Amino acid sequence: MGIIRTTKSVGALLNEFKKASVGISATELVTRLGKTINKTTIYRVLDKLVEEGILHSFNGKNGSKWYAKCNGCSTSGHKDAHPHFQCLSCNKMDCLSNAIEIPEISNRKIINHQILIQGQCESCNH
């Protein structure tokens, strides 16, 4: 399950996330790295990195897959559920540190949640 070798694909992907403080979509990663790394590999490495607790995965508008660095997660689980903000003009995806209270819901067991806030980012909001 957890075996990960230090290959150039893993390095290249981790590098993209080291450079960026924001989220990156799977398709964006394929366009950035697709000439040197096969897209199948990109998707597989992303899955691995999520399993490892290094990245977290969530959905953007239109349900597309996005990834961002984790904060204090591990193989045993993702702990830092936080809202994401996606700009409807430039599509930039931010991880927000704002804590949002999810209430208990009668008779249901909550396992996780996703909050996607959409609007205009700092640069596009004028």
Add this chain to the structure above:
Amino acid sequence: MGIIRTTKSVGALLNEFKKASVGISATELVTRLGKTINKTTIYRVLDKLVEEGILHSFNGKNGSKWYAKCNGCSTSGHKDAHPHFQCLSCNKMDCLSNAIEIPEISNRKIINHQILIQGQCESCNH
């Protein structure tokens, strides 16, 4: 923009939502109605019903498209943003009436938001 004729496709789709108090995914509607209504038509009618403020649309897990009845919406906009709960066992999708506070976010303009809570529903939670 808003012109809608009372065709059998519109009737059939509205009927599905009249019968159900929960959300229905686009693919589920295609399997239910696909023998009598072409899937292109299904997607087009759904779009129309969302424009009309009769249904609202949102994403389930894996980013799939879901629809549910609106409450007090109109062609001028969807007003009843509420969280959705999807059961990870049976995939049932509920509209929740719980109000969840979305804070203002510095320098950004919030236009809308989606909250998807996942877990076990009443029947699957034992």
Add this chain to the structure above:
DNA sequence: TTGTTAACGCAACCGAGTTGCATTAATAAT
């Protein structure tokens, strides 16, 4: 009853993501 055009069906397409399998290369063993 007829004319207009919204709505429909069909076929073909698109794009994100996946699968199977043969090949390559990272790590462990010698």
Add this chain to the structure above:
DNA sequence: ATTATTAATGCAACTCGGTTGCGTTAACAA
């Protein structure tokens, strides 16, 4: 350093949700 093991990769083909273009049908107004 050399070899053996098997995780990781590349490739091609595929799946599936959803869309587009276009000719035909049928709702509604005249």
